[in-house]
Amino acid sequence: xxxxxxxxxxxxxxxxxxxxxxxxxxxxxxxxxxxxxxxxxxxxxxxxxxxxxxxxxxxxxxxxxxxxxxxxxxxxxxxxxxxxxxxxxxxxxxxxxxxxxxxxxxxxxxxxxxxxxxxxxxxxxxxxxxxxxxxxxxxxxxxxxxxxxxxxxxxxxxxxxxxxxxxxxxxxxxxxxxxxxxxxxxxxxxxxxxxxxxxxxxxxxxxxxxxxxxxxxxxxxxxxxxxxxxxxxxxxxxxxxxxxxxxxxxxxxxxxxxxxxxxxx
Numbered sequence: 001x002x003x004x005x006x007x008x009x010x011x012x013x014x015x016x017x018x019x020x021x022x023x024x025x026x027x028x029x030x031x032x033x034x035x036x037x038x039x040x041x042x043x044x045x046x047x048x049x050x051x052x053x054x055x056x057x058x059x060x061x062x063x064x065x066x067x068x069x070x071x072x073x074x075x076x077x078x079x080x081x082x083x084x085x086x087x088x089x090x091x092x093x094x095x096x097x098x099x100x101x102x103x104x105x106x107x108x109x110x111x112x113x114x115x116x117x118x119x120x121x122x123x124x125x126x127x128x129x130x131x132x133x134x135x136x137x138x139x140x141x142x143x144x145x146x147x148x149x150x151x152x153x154x155x156x157x158x159x160x161x162x163x164x165x166x167x168x169x170x171x172x173x174x175x176x177x178x179x180x181x182x183x184x185x186x187x188x189x190x191x192x193x194x195x196x197x198x199x200x201x202x203x204x205x206x207x208x209x210x211x212x213x214x215x216x217x218x219x220x221x222x223x224x225x226x227x228x229x230x231x232x233x234x235x236x237x238x239x240x241x242x243x244x245x246x247x248x249x250x251x252x253x254x255x256x257x258x259x260x261x262x263x264x265x
Contacts, residue, residue, distance in 0.1 A: 023067075024088035028095065029078035029115075031262070032102050037068075037079055039098035040091075044068075046079075053264045062087060073112060075119030076262050114211045118220060120171065120254035127169060127208040127222055133161055137169045138229070138253075167205050168228035171253035172238065177218035179246045181210040186239045187225045193243050204231075207238060213255065220255045221248075 005014050028036060037046050044059055045051060056069045064084055072078030083091050096104060113123070122128060122137060133156060134142055144150060155161060172181060186203045193201055205225030213220045221238075225231065232252060237245035252258070 022084065023082040024085045026081040026083070026088075026091070026095065027073070027078060027112075028081065029072055029074045029076045030104075031077055032099075033077050033079060036095060036099045036102060036104065040094055041068075048265065061091070066091075072263055073121060074115035075121070075257055076115070077265065113209075114213070117209050117211050117222065118213050118215060118256045120222070120252070122169070122222070123209070127224070132167070132169075132224070135161070136166055136224070164230075165226045167224040167226055169208075169222060169224055169253050170228040170232060171251040171255060172207065172210075172221040172223050172236075172248040173251055173255075174219055175235065175247040175249055180212060180219045181207055181221040181238055181246070181248065182240065183207050183210045183221075185241075187223050187248075188237050188239060188245065191237050191245055191247070193239065193245060201239075204236065215256060222253045225250075 002016050005012065005016065034046050038044070041059055041061070044057070051057065051070055053070055056067065058065050059068055061083065064087060066084075066087075067082040069080040069082075070078070071080055081091070116123070128137070134140055135156065143156070147153070172187070174181060185207045186201070187205045187207065188201055188203055190201060205223055205228070207221050207223045210219060210221035212218070223238075225236070228250070231250045234250050236248055236250055238248050239245055257263070
């Protein structure tokens with residue numbers, strides 16, 4: 001928006017100012033998050049009917065208004081709370097006071113990255129680069145197909161964008177569940193890599209995210225590979241840093257709760 005204001009319509013008296021820094025944000029996530037929210041904000045109906053998934057509300061809190069969004073980057077039932085910083089500590093203490101019997105714990109970004117990967121949620125810049133489109137990520141449902149035009153619409157119909165061998169996001173699970181998959185490694189079709197390397201190894205793509213899932217008790221990974229959607233259900237190999245490979249099964253990039261029951265219940 002800033003670029004278009006400066007380059008396309010410099011004659012308009014339009015100014016943009018980010019207000020992100022004016023808010024503290026809490027993400028309350030987990031199967032008991034609704035119980036805690038109801039205790040902290042007793043005048044709000046957090047039932048699934050009154051506050052469904054991806055709903056947004058303004059709530060009176062002390063002498064200000066705060067924003068609550070029912071959304072989740074962990075794959076669990078969750079809420080995001082946006083509050084002016086002067087009220088943040090008081091709200092934090094209130095949340096933990098009303099969750100004493102629920103064993104609420106703070107979690108960091110590494111935990112969040114693991115949970116989102118189990119769910120198949122991408123991180124832009126890690127699971128994508130400048131060449132990746134929503135179609136490559138199987139997110140074409142997010143594109144407004146009924147809109148007459150939008151920024152980037154023409155690009156989605158270019159010949160290079162609709163090629164069948166484009167890299168597409170898939171999930172990977174090691175055939176031997178005791179093995180781990182390393183981020184950044186190549187996905188190949190050949191089980192053996194000759195040493196010393198005498199010829200180039202045909203690479204289908206690369207591992208973009210990989211974590212050990214305590215819930216599933218094995219590693220899960222996401223990768224961008226050529227023609228990935230057609231390879232779901234097949235077996236490929238991932239390179240290791242000592243020029244070996246491990247066998248992996250190509251699956252859909254959603255390892256937990258594929259029907260979104262946890263999110264929407």
